[in-house]
Amino acid sequence: MAARLRVVTFFTGGLFVLAILGAAFAASAIVLPLVLAVFLKLLLQPAVSLLERFFVPRALGAILPIVLVVGILVGLVAALSAPVATWAQKLPQGVPRLEEHLMVLSGPMHKLQGALEVAEEIANAPPQGRTTVAVRSDLGIAGALFAGTKAVLDGLITTVLVLYFLLLSGDTFLRRIVEILPTFADKRQAVEIFQEIESDISVYLLTITIMNAAVGVATAGVMYACGLHDVLLWGTMAFLLNFVPILGPLLGVGIFLLAGLLTFDSLWWALLLPVLYFVIHLIEGETLTPFLLARRFTLNPALVVLSLIFWFWMWGAPGALLAFPLLAILKIVSDRLRPLRPLGHLLEE
Template sequence: MVPVQNPEPDIPLSAAHDADQPDPNTVLTEPSGATERLPSRALTIFLGGLFVLAVLAATYAASSIVLPVVLALVLKLLLQPAVRVLERLYIPTPVAALLAIVLIIGTLVGFVAVLSGPAETWAQKLPEGIPRLETHLMVLSGPIKMLQSALQQAEQVANGPEQKGATVAIRKDLGLTGALFSGTRAVLDGLFTTVLVLYFLLVSGDTFLRRLVEVLPKFSDKRQAVEISQQIEGDVSAYLVTITVMNAVVGVATASAMYFCGLGDPLLWGATAFLLNYVPILGPLFGTVIFLLVGLLSFDGLWWALLPPALYFGIHLVEGETLTPMLLARRFTLNPVLVILSLIFWFWMWGAPGAILAVPMLAILKIICDRLGPLKALGHFLEG
């Protein structure tokens, strides 16, 4: 007698449907090759965007206070290793900080004193070279006049017909002396605030980092804060020292090239190349225009006048495309498009100091993003 097998029980459709659904208690993991994602919640992104806009608006409105503080923080990263070296020589921290600041201020004052004489000489030569410059630029006089007439016509169309009896507002101008006085006063106020904040930052040392470590609840957060602080100080200080050394090399090479091609005051042009090289990409482009104008003012032949900008551009090409990237590649690389946008934005916000601080601030942002999980995708986006 063959035993009869029991048929399989019917499975309800709802049970079969539930079987296809994942267990809510099961933890889903992403594959190992998945990249970090930005916060997925639209509300988080929206609030974060509003917070960033509010910070930027406050930074722009309070630039007279924020800019000196940011400049002091960056200079602190540069001078902190020197202060530690002086502390190892049994020099008290307040005295070591004061010596570092006096060294920086003395260097700047000596730099300006040495260059004031050649700059004044070239300012006196400028009126004499205007006819030579006009002779060189005679070819461009026609297109320039056409452009001026087109701009005047466009301005007339935009303004519309003139209205009779219109009220003309008369603005009282303070003149050149008042403008120079106000500008000098603002610069001196900013320098005083920068020096004051920088001194107390150097004296405090790692006090703020220790307090932050004490406040953080988890040991992993404490370790992460210390690692971020050490990496920022190491990378940014290495960047500033490397850039300063390379700028000095560019200045010496430019001064030598201008001396051999017959351009007067090579020390002035070497110092100009040294300072302009602190602003990546835009600084050398502006320097090329300066050397082009100086060549046109100094030499009668057009091709000989093009030699100074060609030499300067060649020196920058060797330095900017070969030496400096090779030295800084191990520390960090930044997206050149974002570097340009950062330079333009911070120049609009803070002027020339903002353009100088743009790259260090972008580098600090990348270091922080690389260390924080939710922001790793942004750090990868900033990478060159």
Template sequence: MAPSDEFPSGSELTSIETESSNAPVSPKEMPLPQDARTVFQGGLFVLAVLAAAYVAKVVLLPIILAFILKLLVQPVMRLLARIRMPRVLASLTVIVALLGLVFGLVELLSAPAAHWATKLPEGLPRLQERVKVVSAPLNTLSHLLTHAKSMMGNALPNGTAASAAAPGMDLQGMLLEGAQTFTAEFLTTFLVLFFLLMSGDTFLRRLVEVMPSFKDKRQVADISSQIETDISMYLVTITVMNALVGIATGCAMWALGLEDAFLWGAIAFLLNYVPILGPLTGVAIFLGAGMLSLEPLWKAFMPVVLYGAIHIIEGETITPMLLARRFTLNPVLVIISLLFWDWMWGTPGAVLAVPMLAILKIVCDRVRPLAALGHFLEGEKQALES
């Protein structure tokens, strides 16, 4: 078989190791920079990288999404390799399957989503009646904000307020522009993913080849293999768990008599990809859906109660237990990373925050000058072992 038809892996490159593997740096080998100029230059470099990531979002986001998707579908590519399917055909098969899954979900969810979109304006008076305890303070706050905006508008020069409000009036134009941007990024992501799948380990092989010493070659191979193994396992695990959460949520909503149970299961599945922030959004969504549709009042709270119980069982017990041996990230840094990348890149950034943080920790653990940073990113092992 020709080399282009093989499916080499990063783990195959580690066969160059003869006696010992390149294990993570031990806590006793964590050198801290002694020169203030090193810290200052490193900080400037990080700021420059983040600024470039913010400015180049349109280019970088599809590339990183494609890279993460490649890690997710890597087990499928290995399975296709075992049945001797050519790489080009395997890559095309995976891309078509992913696109079919996306468009199939959109087709199945579009009608229920449109139904609830038309139902929401009609149910707002009922929703306000049920939450009248908090409606008065919210109305007062709304009036205060409106009054403040009117005062600011009067203080601005003539024409300024009108020009500032003009963009908000063109809602249709904003939606059209957002749809065009999403479509372009979506197609770019899958185009990059296709070529990443076709290239296989070409970039890794070239990187290993240019490393100056055998030790450096072995370190690069080990880091790549660890990233592929850990991140792929993480993505596959959370995808399976999210699917189970979606199924359980859909069944619970069906049992409660809430319409379009498949829609609620899909919402729970998708929101669970964003740790902490996603479930919090789900709480608001399921609370609103129950308030709009279910009687009596105690039953209206059951969707959010059941959704919260399912999330606690999955998110606080099962998934951490499955991932504890591979990921011990500091939960405070996880939430900071979520908030930061959500601000930088929006919802896709929040989805990518944890995988990127995990990749950073894997690299830091195996590069001696960065070992202290890797140790700082680590969570409490005793809590996981107990």
């Protein structure tokens, strides 16, 4: 009877988890800003507490870090718009240069281009014996860009509003949850879980942000020394990509390789850029950050990659940024709840 009850509980729990994930996928426009606001609250909560110690009212102390973060983001977007546009214009002009560097691939590239031209001619040719109907799209590229920009702005506004009220409320939600739990043991366990999540995730986010900023500064300095202009663009890109474990630095290596091939005539000089970027990431990712976080986070690398792939499929780039913290929270909860301890053991490195 007990074994049957455990099986029923397991499958019921599995169905509940699937329902939660399905709702998170279907309502991503609402759920994703809420999740981002919760993690930003964990990151900015120490700043609000520090301002409160200096007798700054909580209503003002909650909005000041948000204004600072939004101002930095707006300034970065304004500063990077011109370099991004310049490199976007370089891409079509750099194809001949890439072919010079990659002579081995020039033959297959020409064959592929010819096959694509033939396929385009076949696709554009009207079928015989049928009436051709021209379908006009009212959106076009401008409409699609406007729709995408509107979705991003809506999500940003939702995140900022929820973040402000989370910072303003402080520990109100925790107190309310503790109040409705039936027994003292449950109340104590809930407080311990919430405190550990807040402490560990806050430390993780703060440490990773500082280390990624150091990676961005080091990358910008190295690229400037190598003669690659727009150092703010490369430093910001290295800073952002380093938030995505494993996959982000790999993408960065490819981007710096492409930038080197488009900029320098010498193939060896072009290869130096991704090598130096990889060395910087190796020093940070394999020595400094693990030394600072090893006591708090020891997660299975294979499961980290699977988590990255899954959350990127669920929520795109923001999901990839949240994959590791979400996996860390799952491990913290699993270690604290007896029925989930086997899952916590599975998540360990």
